Amino acid sequence: MSKNGASVFKIAAAYIGTVVGAGFATGQEIFQFFSQFGFPGLAGLFAATVLFIVFGYMIMEAGQRLHAHSHFEIIHYACGPVLGAALDYIITFFLFGALSVMIAGTGALFAQHLHMPAVLGNGVMAAFTAITVLSGIHGVINSISFVVPFLLAAVFLTGILAMLQVPPDLFAAAPAGSGSGLVTNWPLAAVLYVSYNILLSLAVLGPLGANVREKKTLLAGAFWGGLGLGAGGAMIYLALSGHLAELGGVELPMVYLAAKISFPCQILYTVVLVAEVYTTAVGSLYGFVARITKNRHPASKTAATLCTAAAAFCAGRAGFANLVGFLYPVIGYSGIILLAGLADIYLWRKK
Template sequence: MRGKKQLSVLTIAATYTGTVVGAGFASGQEVLQFFGYFGLRGILGLVLTTVLLAFFGYLILDLGRKLQANSHLPVVRYAGGKWAGTAVDWIITLFLFGSLVTMSAGAGAIFKEQLGLPFWLGSLVMIVISLATVLTGIAGVVTSISFVVPLLLVAVFAITLYTLTADYSALASALRTYFNPGKAPAPFWPLTALLYASYNLVLSAAILAPLGSMSGPRQIKAGALLGGAGLGVGAAAIDLVLLAHINRAANFEIPMLHVAGTISPLARIGYTMVLLAEIYTTAVSSLYGFVARMGKQGTAKYRWITLGAGAAAFGLAQFGFSNLVGTLFPAVGFAGFLLLGSLVYGFIKDRKVKPAVEAREAVLARQPTPAMAFEVAEELAGEGKDGNESN
C-alpha cells in the first residue's frame, strides 16, 4: 500500500452503503418482507442484520486488502478453496443477473402504480437505457451511485421524521400488536435476518473485495462498522415508516411511494424520481458486473451477452417485483450461506496461520541461513580490506 492513496473511512462506508442500498431497499419491499411483517421482533432482526453486515463486510474488505484483489474471485477462492470458491463465484455472478431482473420489475411497478402506464413499458424503458449505458461503455456508475444514495437517505429520514410526529399513535399500536410472519420469506425473524445479510453480502462482495485493496487496515475496520451501522439505521427508519402504515402499505408493490403520497403529491413525485434514479444505477452496475464476468469488454461476445442478458431480464421481470423480492432474494440468501461459511473458515484459517508465519519469520531473522552468513562475511572482509588500504 505504500505510495498509494488510501480511501477514507467515509468513502468506504458510503460505497458499502451504496452497494447494498438498491431499489429493493429504497422501495421498502425488502424491509417489509424481511422485517416489517414481524412487527416489534423485526427490530431485533435489524439489530442482528446490522452486526452481520458490519462483521462480514469487514472480512471481505480485509481479505481484499491482504490479497490485493481486483475482483471478488481471489477472496472467495482463498476463503472457500477451489470448489466452494468457484460455487460462490457463480452465485455472485448469477445474482447480479437476478438483481437486473428485479430492477426491471421495480421500474415496471412504478410505471403502473404511480404513472398509470403499462408494467411492461417501465421494464422495457429501464432495460433499454441500461443496455445503452453498458454497450457504449459510459463510465461513472460508482459516481452516480454515490450521488443518488445521499438523496435517498435524506428522503427516507425526512419521511421517517414526519411519520414519527404525525403518525406516532399508529406506529405505537403496530409495534404492540402487529405480527404476520406467514407473509415473510421465512417464518422466523432470526432466519430472515440471516437471509437478508447473506444475499446483500453476495451482491456487495463484487465491490467490497477490490475496495479493500485500495484501503488500509484502520480505514477498513472503521468503514465497515460505519457502513453496517448506516445500513441498519436506514433499514430501521423504513421499517418504522411502514409499520405506521402497515394495513395499507403492505398492499403496494412500492410501499414507500404510498407512504410518501400520504404526506403530499409533491413528496410522492420527489421520492419517485429518487427511486427511479436508484433503480437505474443498480440496474447498470448489475448488468455490467454480470456481463464483464462472462465476456471481455469491447468484444463481439461482450455485446451479444449484454443484449441477451437484457432480453432475458425483460422477460423474467414480468413475473412481478414483489414476487421476485419474495422468492429470488431468499433463495440467493440461502445460497449465500456458503459465502458466509467460507468467510468464517477463511477468518479462522487466517488467525491460525498468521501467528505461525510470524513466528517462523522471527526464527529466520534470528538464525541466518548459511547463504546469508556467507554474504555478511564477504561484506565484512571487504570493509576490512578497504580499511587496510586507507591506512
C-alpha cells in the same frame, strides 16, 4: 478515484448503494423480512447492522489482498475450489436475478405512481444501466456514491413525516402470510437478509477493496456503510409499523406512505427511488459481466453488457414482489456458505 484509492465516503456510499435498491428503498424487503415478527424485528435489524459491518470489511479486505477483479477470487479464497465453484455459479445467477428485480421494480414505479406503462420503466432502467456499466468501474462507483445521500435523505424525511401522521406501533406485526414463508424467525431473517445482500455487494466491494491501500480506510467505510444500512432499515421499519394492516397487497410500501403524505412527496420519493434502483442495477450488471467475461477481449464485454441488459428486461416482466419474496430468501440460504467461509478465515485460519 484518486491514486490512493477511494475515500471513506465513496466506500460507504458504494456499500450502501449496492444494497439499497428496489427491495430496500421501497420498504418491500423490510416488510417481508422483519415486519412480520413485530417488535423482535427491530432486534433482527440491529443484528443485521452488525453483520453488515463485519462482513463488509472482510470482503473488502480480502479484495485488497487478492487484487480481486470480480467475486470469483474472493469466493474461491473463502470457500475452497469445490464449494467456491458451486457458489460462483449461484452468485453469478443471483446477480442476473437482482438486475431483473431492479428492472421489475422500475416498471412497478412507472405503472403505479407515475401512471406510465411498466414496460417503459423496464426499458429506461435497462438502457441507462448498460450505458453506465460500459464506462467501467470508476463510472460505477461514482454513480453509486452520488445517489446514496439523496436516497437516505428521502427515506428519513418520508419516514419522519409518516410517523407524524400515524405514530409507529412497535408491537404490531404484519398480517399472517404477508412475509416470505422461507423466513421463519427474526435471527434467521437477519442472517438471510445480510447473506443475500452481501452476495449482491460482493461484485462491487471486492474490486473496490483492491483499489484501496489502507485497511483503516476499508474499516471506516464498512462501519459507516453498515451503520447507514441499519439506520435506514430502522427508519423504514418504524414508518411501516403504524400501517401494517394496509400494506399486505402493496408492492411499494414506502411510496404508498409518501403518497399519503402529499402528492409532491410521492413524486419526490419516486424519483429518488428510481435513481437508487439504478445504482443497484448498475452494481449487479457490472458484477455479472465482469464474471462471465473474465480475461476476455473488451469487445466481448460490450456485447455481454448489452445482451445481459436485454435479457434482464425480459425477466423483469415477471413482477417485483414475487421476485423479492422468493428469489431473495433462496439466495440468502446460499449466501450463508460465503459468510461461514469468511468467518472461518478471519477467526481461525488467517495468519
